[in-house]
Amino acid sequence: xxxRSDIAPPPRARPERGLRLWIVPIGLKQALPWTEAxxxxxxSVFGGxxxxxxxxxxxxxxxxxxxGQYNALELLERLLALPGSQRLLGIVEVDLFIxxxxxxxxxxxxxxxxxxxxxxxxxxTIYGLxxxxxxxxxxxxxxxxxxxGHALGLVHCRDPDCVMHSSLYVEEIDLKSAALCACCRRRLxxxxxx
Amino acid sequence: xxxxxxxxLIVDDxxxxxxxxRRWFELDGYAIxxxxxxxxxxxxxxxxxxxxxxxxxxxxxxxxxxxxxxMHEVTPDTAVIIVxxxxxxxxxxxxxxxxxFDYLTKPVDPxxxxxxxxxxxxxxxxxxxxxxLRRAVDHRGGAVIVGETPAMRTLRAQVAExxxxxxxxxxCGETGTGKHLVATVLHTAGPRRYFSFVPLACGVSEGxxxxxxxxxxxxxxxxxxxxxxxxxxxxxxxxxxxxxEVARLGPQTQRALLELxxxxxxxxxxxxxxxxxxxxxxxxxxxxLAPLVQANRFSADLYYRVAVLTxxxxxxxxxxxxxxxxxxxxxxxxxxxxGAPFTxxxxxxxxxxxxxxxxxxxxxxxxxxxxALVVGRPPxxxxxxxxxxxxxxxxxxxxxxxxxxxxxxxxxxxxxxxxxDLSLAAVEQxxxxxxxxxxxxxxxxxxxxxxxxxxxxxEKLALLKPHAAPG
Ligand SMILES: [Zn+2]
Ligand SMILES: [Zn+2]
Numbered sequence: 001x002x003x004r005s006d007i008a009p010p011p012r013a014r015p016e017r018g019l020r021l022w023i024v025p026i027g028l029k030q031a032l033p034w035t036e037a038x039x040x041x042x043x044s045v046f047g048g049x050x051x052x053x054x055x056x057x058x059x060x061x062x063x064x065x066x067x068g069q070y071n072a073l074e075l076l077e078r079l080l081a082l083p084g085s086q087r088l089l090g091i092v093e094v095d096l097f098i099x100x101x102x103x104x105x106x107x108x109x110x111x112x113x114x115x116x117x118x119x120x121x122x123x124x125t126i127y128g129l130x131x132x133x134x135x136x137x138x139x140x141x142x143x144x145x146x147x148x149g150h151a152l153g154l155v156h157c158r159d160p161d162c163v164m165h166s167s168l169y170v171e172e173i174d175l176k177s178a179a180l181c182a183c184c185r186r187r188l189x190x191x192x193x194x
Numbered sequence: 195x196x197x198x199x200x201x202x203l204i205v206d207d208x209x210x211x212x213x214x215x216r217r218w219f220e221l222d223g224y225a226i227x228x229x230x231x232x233x234x235x236x237x238x239x240x241x242x243x244x245x246x247x248x249x250x251x252x253x254x255x256x257x258x259x260x261x262x263x264x265m266h267e268v269t270p271d272t273a274v275i276i277v278x279x280x281x282x283x284x285x286x287x288x289x290x291x292x293x294x295f296d297y298l299t300k301p302v303d304p305x306x307x308x309x310x311x312x313x314x315x316x317x318x319x320x321x322x323x324x325x326x327l328r329r330a331v332d333h334r335g336g337a338v339i340v341g342e343t344p345a346m347r348t349l350r351a352q353v354a355e356x357x358x359x360x361x362x363x364x365x366c367g368e369t370g371t372g373k374h375l376v377a378t379v380l381h382t383a384g385p386r387r388y389f390s391f392v393p394l395a396c397g398v399s400e401g402x403x404x405x406x407x408x409x410x411x412x413x414x415x416x417x418x419x420x421x422x423x424x425x426x427x428x429x430x431x432x433x434x435x436x437x438x439e440v441a442r443l444g445p446q447t448q449r450a451l452l453e454l455x456x457x458x459x460x461x462x463x464x465x466x467x468x469x470x471x472x473x474x475x476x477x478x479x480x481x482x483l484a485p486l487v488q489a490n491r492f493s494a495d496l497y498y499r500v501a502v503l504t505x506x507x508x509x510x511x512x513x514x515x516x517x518x519x520x521x522x523x524x525x526x527x528x529x530x531x532x533g534a535p536f537t538x539x540x541x542x543x544x545x546x547x548x549x550x551x552x553x554x555x556x557x558x559x560x561x562x563x564x565x566a567l568v569v570g571r572p573p574x575x576x577x578x579x580x581x582x583x584x585x586x587x588x589x590x591x592x593x594x595x596x597x598x599x600x601x602x603x604x605x606x607x608x609x610x611x612x613x614x615d616l617s618l619a620a621v622e623q624x625x626x627x628x629x630x631x632x633x634x635x636x637x638x639x640x641x642x643x644x645x646x647x648x649x650x651x652x653e654k655l656a657l658l659k660p661h662a663a664p665g
Binding site: 103107109155 | 208210211213214215217218220221222223277300301302303304305307308
């Protein structure tokens with residue numbers, strides 16, 4: 001629990017027992033600057049221990065040549081097969097899909113051990129807009145919190161300002177805050193940890 | 195999660211599709227079940243009801259089209275969304291014609307999928323609301339037999355039984371006890387409810403019921419420009435013919451009716467071809483028929499055909515315990531939607547209502563309440579708003595102020611002097627004019643104040659027109 005006191009946290013979701021979370025980059029070209037920043041942000045929201053631990057496997061097996069995308073469910077399955085009792089947040093830079101859907105920003109196991117998140121569609125450049133690293137970082141943080149919220153048992157929230165509000169477009173991500181609403185925070189506290 | 199969580203059923207033979215859709219919708223907080231075949235889906239649907247079903251069009255065994263049709267029989271309220279590949283949009287459109295909510299082509303845009311399910315749920319909720327509303331309206335507008343006294347409970351049970359029996363029923367009871375209402379309930383609760391209910395007041399204009407009214411008229415006896423006239427019997431075909439005050443039928447009509455009931459057919463006037471009849475006969479009488487039969491004033495044969503079952507509506511004074519509930523029920527029904535919001539009666543008002551004898555029964559009670567709604571002050575109807583007993587002239591004092599302003603009385607000094615010299619018709623005319631003015635021309639209010647039906651007021655006004663139009 002060493003890193004818990006590093007940052008003076010805003011209202012913590014579960015102050016009594018922190019989260020043990022691994023951020024797991026999978027096949028990232030250049031890993032670290034933003035993954036570390038993300039770790040700090042997740043620590044401030046959920047408390048506990050957050051470390052960055054690159055995946056021992058690559059993306060190749062999850063590629064669907066027909067769709068030219070990566071299968072999010074397959075990747076999630078590999079991720080969750082990693083040993084340990086810590087929670088896992090896989091991060092990729094490639095485009096993810098699930099059968100039936102054209103794309104997903106990420107995919108979580110509701111009330112489960114982890115989630116996976118893609119930064120691909122969170123980047124302005126794929127929409128033909130100017131590169132904006134700060135905006136991208138903000139979107140990644142919101143989606144990471146969102147997917148972890150799912151893993152911790154939260155479903156989509158009606159509050160449009162809450163980070164658990166469902167967003168299917170980047171613009172919708174930009175509209176919501178990075179914070180959990182009071183209601184979701186309360187629900188999160190009711191979830192037993194580990 | 196509350197129980198109100200929407201329930202979604204996903205039907206697909208592909209495990210990966212089922213799995214991804216389940217995960218996707220679980221994040222929205224829906225309760226998800228999956229089925230790998232149409233047969234499995236149908237089995238589950240017989241146990242649990244679903245708000246939305248997402249069905250793959252192409253499945254081995256029962257395909258999406260067949261499943262959708264079977265489902266529609268089992269749970270018509272479930273919104274069906276068909277999932278199809280690009281090549282099969284044509285068949286998806288076919289499914290829409292059979293009542294599916296919409297279709298999706300795979301792979302689906304996540305946004306489109308979520309929105310469509312949300313829309314399906316909203317539509318379902320809207321429909322449910324509409325149904326609730328309609329039920330509420332039906333309940334208010336439809337015929338209800340109100341009362342919890344033993345006599346009324348018995349009557350309700352008898353009515354329920356008689357409704358399905360589909361045999362002639364005679365309803366006895368004093369004026370205003372609700373015989374017509376019971377007849378409507380018999381009709382609407384019975385197997386003939388989808389056909390007409392045709393009421394026929396017997397002997398309103400004294401003597402014989404016009405044959406043409408009952409039998410209709412067609413063919414040669416009519417001038418060529420006249421359309422054939424449908425008799426009540428034809429109108430009642432398949433439905434119910436309600437003969438109100440059946441005791442007033444003249445001997446000739448009695449014979450015709452008896453003949454008709456015996457043969458099951460009749461011949462319209464001017465025609466030679468008999469028509470078969472199929473209707474249910476319900477009759478009502480406010481006088482006992484048996485003494486009339488003994489006195490040979492009512493055909494015994496007809497009596498036995500008309501009164502296969504007999505129901506009796508008890509007079510209101512014999513079920514006083516029902517009066518408060520009945521009064522509240524009438525208050526609700528008679529209140530106009532935009533009118534003053536009356537919520538009930540003061541205790542003294544209820545006491546008056548329960549203590550009174552109601553010689554004209556529920557009809558009189560309804561009239562008293564209708565009038566009180568006009569003269570009373572919301573939210574409660576007070577004892578002073580209730581005009582019970584034979585309708586007497588309303589208190590003179592407030593009226594005098596207004597009568598002095600009307601032309602007819604400007605020359606008079608006092609009302610007493612006025613009325614003593616005037617004919618009854620003139621007094622009526624003067625009084626109507628005064629009341630109308632007091633109500634600022636509002637005929638409904640005026641009729642209520644006068645204690646007569648608005649239609650009767652209109653009739654009187656038409657007669658009095660040259661003199662009485664105020665303002
Ligand atoms: Zn989500
Ligand atoms: Zn929330």
